[in-house]
Amino acid sequence: MNDVVINAIQQxxxxxxxxxxxxxxxxxxxxxxxxxxxxxxxxxxxxxxLLNQYLYSYGLMVQRQWSHVVxxxxxxxxxxxxxxxxxxxxxxxxxxxxxxxxxxxxxxxEDISQITLIEPSEIALTRAKSIxxxxxxxxxxxxxxxxxxxxxxxxxxxNTDKMNIHIFSNILDIEGxxxxxxxxxxxxxxxxxxxxxxxxxxxxxxxxxRLESIFDALMGLEPEENEIFNVTHxxxxxxxxxxxxxHVYFCLKIEIH
Numbered sequence: 001m002n003d004v005v006i007n008a009i010q011q012x013x014x015x016x017x018x019x020x021x022x023x024x025x026x027x028x029x030x031x032x033x034x035x036x037x038x039x040x041x042x043x044x045x046x047x048x049x050l051l052n053q054y055l056y057s058y059g060l061m062v063q064r065q066w067s068h069v070v071x072x073x074x075x076x077x078x079x080x081x082x083x084x085x086x087x088x089x090x091x092x093x094x095x096x097x098x099x100x101x102x103x104x105x106x107x108x109x110e111d112i113s114q115i116t117l118i119e120p121s122e123i124a125l126t127r128a129k130s131i132x133x134x135x136x137x138x139x140x141x142x143x144x145x146x147x148x149x150x151x152x153x154x155x156x157x158x159n160t161d162k163m164n165i166h167i168f169s170n171i172l173d174i175e176g177x178x179x180x181x182x183x184x185x186x187x188x189x190x191x192x193x194x195x196x197x198x199x200x201x202x203x204x205x206x207x208x209x210r211l212e213s214i215f216d217a218l219m220g221l222e223p224e225e226n227e228i229f230n231v232t233h234x235x236x237x238x239x240x241x242x243x244x245x246x247h248v249y250f251c252l253k254i255e256i257h
Contacts, residue, residue, distance in 0.1 A: 095128030097169030160191035
């Protein structure tokens with residue numbers, strides 16, 4: 001596999017210090033005349049050419065989404081009581097959301113002790129792991145080449161003593177998996193969970209209704225007998241970026257003990 005990003009990391013062209021979203025896109029964000037093959041960004045990518053095309057076609061949009069989201073979640077992520085953080089990125093692609101989150105949230109790099117990347121495309125997941133390992137070389141990074149419906153509780157390894165951050169970047173709006181069952185698996189063991197999701201705001205091909213339904217379900221959860229249950233920092237917002245593209249995001253913290 002000839003991946004320009006992995007090659008740049010191996011050749012020390014991209015290092016912990018020099019790797020940023022901007023430098024990544026400068027190296028790999030190329031118009032390969034293959035945007036149609038991305039299926040509006042929903043295709044399971046099978047070659048580095050399409051990873052580069054995605055960076056070129058959608059990278060700046062993803063950056064604008066997280067530029068809006070990050071300032072709105074800083075207070076929530078600061079509410080960790082000194083706990084170590086385990087970051088989960090679902091449908092992570094080539095790792096853009098994780099990179100943007102750690103790049104733009106002050107102090108987050110020092111608090112994260114583990115990252116789990118989940119993605120059905122082996123090509124994308126290999127690049128994602130290389131990027132995050134380059135940026136955070138001290139971390140334990142585990143990967144799962146799986147569809148989200150195929151994720152089981154034991155894959156997630158939820159530690160109820162840690163702060164578990166779950167990010168969903170342009171994935172919850174996509175049809176084809178049961179988002180309710182996935183969240184049930186995430187919350188099965190209880191613990192402290194921070195959910196952050198962002199996608200395009202639209203009313204077709206799945207779309208915003210999928211985010212609304214899971215947010216409403218989370219807000220409507222009831223504690224079981226002898227269970228301490230708390231939901232805080234809940235936000236659900238539609239917004240437009242500087243290119244007048246419409247997006248939607250939500251965040252909330254759930255504690256179950």
